[in-house]
Amino acid sequence: MKLTNFIDGKWQDVGRTEYTPVFNPANGEQLAEVKLSTMEDVNIAVEAAVKAQKKWALVPAPKRADYLYEIGRIMKEKKEHLAQVLTKEMGKVIEEGRGEVQEGIDMALYMAGEGRRLFGETTPSELADKFAMSVRAPIGVVGLITPWNFPVAIATWKSFPAIVAGNAFIWKPATETPMMAYEMAKIFEEAGLPPGVANVVFGSGSQVGTAMIEHPEVKVISFTGSTETGSKVAELGGRHLKKVSLEMGGKNAVIVMEDADLSLAVEGILWSAFGTAGQRCTACSRVIVHKDVREDLEKMLLEQMEKLTIGDGLDETVKIGPVINKNALEKIHSYTKIGQEEGATLLTGGTILNEAELAKGNYYAPTLFTNVTPNMRIAQEEIFGPVVSLIEVNSLEEAIKVNNGVKFGLSSSIYSRDINKVFHAQRDLDTGIVYVNAGTTGAEIHLPFGGTKGTGNGHRDSGVAALDVYTEWKSIYIDYSGKLQRAQIDTQVIGG
Secondary structure (H helix, E strand, C coil): CEECEEECCEEECCCCCCEEEEECCCCCCEEEEEECCCHHHHHHHHHHHHHHHHHHCCCCHHHHHHHHHHHHHHHHHCHHHHHHHHHHHHCCCHHHHHHHHHHHHHHHHHHHHHCCCCCCEEEECCCCCEEEEEEEEECCEEEEECCCCCCCHHHHHHHHHHHHCCCEEEEECCCCCHHHHHHHHHHHHHCCCCCCCEEECCCCHHHHHHHHHHCCCEEEEEEECCHHHHHHHHHHHHHCCCEEEEECCCCEEEEECCCCCHHHHHHHHHHHHHHHHHCCCCCEEEEEEECCCHHHHHHHHHHHHCCCCECCCCCCCCCECCCCCHHHHHHHHHHHHHHHHHCCEEEECCCEECCHHHHHCCEECCEEEECCCCCCHHHCCCCCCCEEEEEEECCHHHHHHHHHCCCEECEEEEECCCHHHHHHHHHHCCCCEEEECCCCCCCCCCCCECCEECCECCCCECCHHHHHHHEEEEEEEEECCCCCCCCCCCCCCCCC
């Protein structure tokens, strides 16, 4: 199976015809080959998008929304097929795959609803016989760069608000997960989305991503990926005066206070740390635990970790699938060595799993460190794998300080039954997302998603806030006085 670009409503293979293989991380099976595009392909896609967007912007927003309703309907109809493809290509267990596809369906329906809102504002003018209002206007052509760990959900967070707002887009999916982009492009086609509104260009970030950022007709870049790459995207985008939206890394923590429900906390930690094999930007990689309950929490975590089943995500009994590739395995394992060298105690895991069928894929044992101090590299740097560090603290104030003492600021969590502690924590934790008595993952599509510090640059995916990335505010003044009126000068003072 060869995956070619979807441009202007057609499957195209122009320019360089170099392809790279796509592998199933669970067993090493080759699934497809995907085109490695160049600037030539990007130029063709942008030309099509510019042409299509001029017409698309004139379609009433409620009618644009009808296409999203249809896309959501088709996704629901194909939910199981999409989940199966997702699991084969990315590795997450099938239950999570279904959940991710459902997130895309939810986003289609939610953003379709914005087609009858897209609210602006009306406000009084300071001058007589003058009307003032602001409206949202489409920006034009936007570039979307998405990662491999959520190949459907994150793509819908970005493309659906762009569509309903009246933009056209060029989407560069990760080279590890192009099959999901192929499936979504087929859905766009089936839904009847006008040619050129949605374009998929496969290839590397250095070729396709750079070409998108540098193209003068691409007005917005929305990127999700590592902080290191995101910084480069922001730098290059800044040179070209682009609006750049970044959603990047995390070093998320679950705080467990002495009054917490430990059984509930363990459930939340297991889901947050080891779901998607720890390959989430919201994954829990630190557990900040009060000294009075550290030993009990350690024991309970170890007991439950022993029950985790590891293997091919298509097996309904498996709880943890593979990591994405060999490079990821090596990076994760290097941090196990770093943690031991730094003096942390390895309680369990810390090994590449290569027995029997697992040897065919990319599997890493769920790993738990204790006696970790806040400044250790394993407590500061994003590992992006199933590795958790336990950090002991003496108080809520110390827990908050440790949580905030990293360069990232995506998600945090606190387990406590004390409402006063909860309210102090939700105020003082410096992350874009805060959970109470739940793990660090599980965002819902109608709330803003994103973070502070090294996690982002102030923009948000999901919710109404996502529309700010894909629209410009236009202020409109209508003077019906029939004479020149000068703001701040010709104002009338009553009773002065």
